[in-house]
Amino acid sequence: MTDFLGYQERDSIVHRLNATSKLLAFLLLTVAGILSFDIRFLLLLTAFAGLLLVLSKISWQSIRILVYLTVVFALLNLILIYVFAPQYGVELYQTKTVLIGSGDYALTSQQLFYELLVLLKYCFSVPLSLAFLLTTQPSQLAAGLNRIGVSYKVAYAFSLTLRYLPTVQNEFQTTRKVQEARGFALGKKASLAKKVVASTRLLLALAFSTLEKVETISDAMALRRFGKKKKRTWYYSQPWRVGDWFTLAVAILLLLLALFLVSVDGGRFWNPFV
Amino acid sequence: MKKKGLATKDVVAIGIGAAVFLILFKFIAIPTGIPNTQINVAQSWLSLLSIIFSPIVGFFVALLGHSLNDAVSYGSIWWSWVIADGLYAFIFALLVKRAHLLRGKLTTWKLLWFNVSQAIANVVAWLVIAPTLDILIYAEPANKVFLQGGLSVVVNIISTAIIGSTLLSLYVKNKGQQELLRKED
Numbered sequence: 001m002t003d004f005l006g007y008q009e010r011d012s013i014v015h016r017l018n019a020t021s022k023l024l025a026f027l028l029l030t031v032a033g034i035l036s037f038d039i040r041f042l043l044l045l046t047a048f049a050g051l052l053l054v055l056s057k058i059s060w061q062s063i064r065i066l067v068y069l070t071v072v073f074a075l076l077n078l079i080l081i082y083v084f085a086p087q088y089g090v091e092l093y094q095t096k097t098v099l100i101g102s103g104d105y106a107l108t109s110q111q112l113f114y115e116l117l118v119l120l121k122y123c124f125s126v127p128l129s130l131a132f133l134l135t136t137q138p139s140q141l142a143a144g145l146n147r148i149g150v151s152y153k154v155a156y157a158f159s160l161t162l163r164y165l166p167t168v169q170n171e172f173q174t175t176r177k178v179q180e181a182r183g184f185a186l187g188k189k190a191s192l193a194k195k196v197v198a199s200t201r202l203l204l205a206l207a208f209s210t211l212e213k214v215e216t217i218s219d220a221m222a223l224r225r226f227g228k229k230k231k232r233t234w235y236y237s238q239p240w241r242v243g244d245w246f247t248l249a250v251a252i253l254l255l256l257l258a259l260f261l262v263s264v265d266g267g268r269f270w271n272p273f274v
Numbered sequence: 275m276k277k278k279g280l281a282t283k284d285v286v287a288i289g290i291g292a293a294v295f296l297i298l299f300k301f302i303a304i305p306t307g308i309p310n311t312q313i314n315v316a317q318s319w320l321s322l323l324s325i326i327f328s329p330i331v332g333f334f335v336a337l338l339g340h341s342l343n344d345a346v347s348y349g350s351i352w353w354s355w356v357i358a359d360g361l362y363a364f365i366f367a368l369l370v371k372r373a374h375l376l377r378g379k380l381t382t383w384k385l386l387w388f389n390v391s392q393a394i395a396n397v398v399a400w401l402v403i404a405p406t407l408d409i410l411i412y413a414e415p416a417n418k419v420f421l422q423g424g425l426s427v428v429v430n431i432i433s434t435a436i437i438g439s440t441l442l443s444l445y446v447k448n449k450g451q452q453e454l455l456r457k458e459d
Contacts, residue, residue, distance in 0.1 A: 133345055169297055202302070
């Protein structure tokens with residue numbers, strides 16, 4: 001069974017950072033990377049995200065499958081873009097340099113350039129998310145969410161999700177086996193109608209047990225006076241160190257650079273064709 | 275959410291609901307034969323939760339569940355679809371609120387209300403919000419994202435009409451009984 005990507009305990013510079021600063025940096029850099037379509041900036045960001053991933057000492061073994069999947073997914077997206085909008089790059093850059101072919105599906109350097117940008121967006125976001133997700137302990141992440149202003153109830157819900165994921169996964173697999181034993185298999189051979197019936201039954205069983213669990217847990221939390229005060233403290237909240245301020249500063253600088261480039265380029269796209 | 279604050283039960287429903295959403299999203303996808311288009315059971319679960327609890331619970335379940343699923347299975351979060359999914363739950367729950375689907379028997383009229391609402395919410399979320407955000411956030415070509423959105427609308431409406439309606443009617447039927455899990459054909 002496929003396991004989830006999750007927190008990997010290691011001792012690295014990235015691991016030692018405070019969850020709050022990591023979360024903020026992650027969000028700021030994500031915004032910067034989404035905003036900019038300037039290839040120079042995206043290359044810089046990709047290099048930076050790659051460096052973070054290397055520094056975090058995550059083993060290639062653990063992320064290999066995900067990276068392959070993402071590559072396939074990204075290529076598929078690139079092909080789809082080409083199929084549906086082969087001249088989109090021309091539209092964006094207002095110039096047309098045909099490389100091969102003619103007509104609507106003529107390959108232009110503008111289109112290639114645009115698709116390269118789309119590819120670069122994957123190249124920065126995947127290592128960045130991995131370097132963030134795999135080095136941050138879930139409970140610390142919840143505390144971090146609260147620290148940046150997310151209501152503690154939402155932050156707590158988030159930590160509940162992360163904590164119950166293995167339990168729910170177990171229960172899901174057990175329920176699926178029970179259903180299979182009763183003749184409602186979800187296997188590859190089953191017809192579409194059978195799969196729909198089987199998955200509805202599975203969902204129903206899971207739904208009832210989940211709703212029951214919600215009752216029990218919320219009762220237990222109410223008994224411990226959850227939600228009575230405006231604030232809560234976090235067992236896992238961490239102090240800020242020099243490295244955290246440094247990380248945050250770098251992230252802010254990169255975002256400012258992205259904004260600066262937008263104003264210099266006169267838009268989100270930098271046009272090398274003029 | 276800040277004005278009233280979430281009840282403890284809502285917090286737990288969001289937390290565990292999102293975990294179930296993620297598992298369903300990841301493990302049950304029934305292929306339809308069209309590439310990249312699956313019948314998603316998770317969407318029906320989301321709809322049920324939004325009815326039982328509240329629009330805001332549905333919103334957060336989708337937001338947390340969808341973004342976390344993206345993160346753990348693709349390594350990057352596709353924000354426009356995450357937001358659209360959250361808004362789907364929110365809009366849908368608002369539309370069905372007046373129908374009091376869980377009170378009394380589930381009449382044909384109520385079932386129709388449920389399905390019209392899910393259809394409206396699906397169209398708004400996947401044909402308006404998601405493609406618009408795709409264009410704004412990711413600057414993707416318009417006809418591509420609208421086609422993707424349109425395909426999701428069709429699949430989501432059909433799967434929620436079949437699985438969601440069944441789930442809802444069985445839920446209403448079984449609700450209140452002590453022995454909830456035993457339901458023999």
